[in-house]
Amino acid sequence: MADEIAAKHLEYQLSDTTPSSDKSIAEVRGWFQNCIDNHHGCPKPKSDVLPTRLIEIQSGNCLRLATRVQEGPYVALSYCRGGPQKLALVRKNVNNMAKGFKESDLPLTLQHGIALTRKLGLRYIWIDSLCIIQDDDGDKLRELPKMISNYQNAYITIGSGSPSCCDGFLGDRARCKLDKDDDIPRDMLQM
Template identity: 30%
Template sequence: MKEILDGPGIPSILPRTSASSWFKPLTSRVDFDVPKRWLQLCSSLHKCHRLIEEVGPSRLIDCNARVIIPTGQTANSAYVTLSYVWGSSAKDDTASIPALETTSWILPEELPKTIEDAITVTQELGYRYLWVDKYCIDQSRSEDFISQVQQMDLIYRNSVLTIIDAAGHDPFKGLPGVRPDSRSPIQPSVSVGDYELYSTMHRPEWDIKTSRWSTRAWTYQEGLLSRRRLIFTAQQMYFECQGVYCKEALDFPTDGLQELHLDSPKKGHSLHEDFRRANGMGVFPFRLIGANVWEIYARMTEYSGRSLTRDDDILNGILGLFRYTGRTRYPIINLWGLPYRL
């Protein structure tokens, strides 16, 4: 009992005979029905799933055919994006990618595990197309690289979901729980009469904020600009959109989660916002990039504290955020005289 009460997370009572408990024992493999319910909840209650503009990346991975194709061949189909840490020892298997304006390119037979797992997640959630910078940007052509880097706000905000690897230091470890026995959640539990007492584990927000992913400059705008995020930590999955956050070990019924989104009498305000601010919950700022100069300044401060492999990428790593601030209802195009619109 002491191990449960003193262990990570909040101790949770799970009736042994109940099949509808809110508290879900973690297993070595992900139950993809869980993130499907999260996405359905978001689609039914929020505006997160709506496209910002009818613009997207120039190329996508067709997960079924395992080829990279121009987006003109996808008929504006929904796509998923991946955010991960490149690492310093990534094998360069993208050098032979041809110009893809009129042709497709077959993916290598052996992909880094994180990218292979992202393909699996995309298919398990019912989608076909995936955007991964390593394969969907021609790294050898500077004009293609700059063009796509400048479109990062549209690439991530127009995707239906961003998969985030917050467990690895490079793309070779894989997403925990996607492959059989690819994670070993040590979840303390004890039987007490007709009940099981479980730990709900570490708050995944803490694991994400202290991850390697959260230290890298390139991943900053990828997470911030995304409308819906499915994050893999070493212990469990975590979902956060602009209206809700869910973790795998607490499988709340969707009708209960809906109560957090009832509008209060104050227009544009919600009980969810009050609850989140009062409890310091969530990974990303509630107002995301922000709507005034002070919030934008806070985002610049956060970005400046992140690390880059190449110092000359410091501007490229945030071009998407710059573009976004210039296209809002009240555009911010400079910060104390420094131009934003590039």
């Protein structure tokens, strides 16, 4: 049944070839509002059920690892790492990342997730590699079982279809004139 529900929503297609344009963002917001208002079968995000850690999007190029955030909403990013990632949360950088780090230090797919979150007007994003301590087995044991809830309660889950964390997903699609199958926001949003 879940598959049928998902398949129905994949009918949505951006009318603009630039997924990050204002027109595209407005369309995405409209789809989401329609989902909230009219899809009685779709689970609604709960803004008071939050992941242990979130990335807080601050002004300029600044991000911060935030813990014990009391209120959402937040976006979740699902993506394929596809190889080594230049910045991830590890034991030795937890304190520094909580003080703040630069968006430009992240690989492109993660930067695009943050850019889209910002365009949607939201402040928090959950990204597993930045919110679960990658070299801490105890933390993984606690956090991995929460992943389902983390995706379930996100305002929107962005699913990047890019082969790696370095490819990004907001590139202009005009040059590869897409057929119907490829024009769907498959690699952009799953609602």
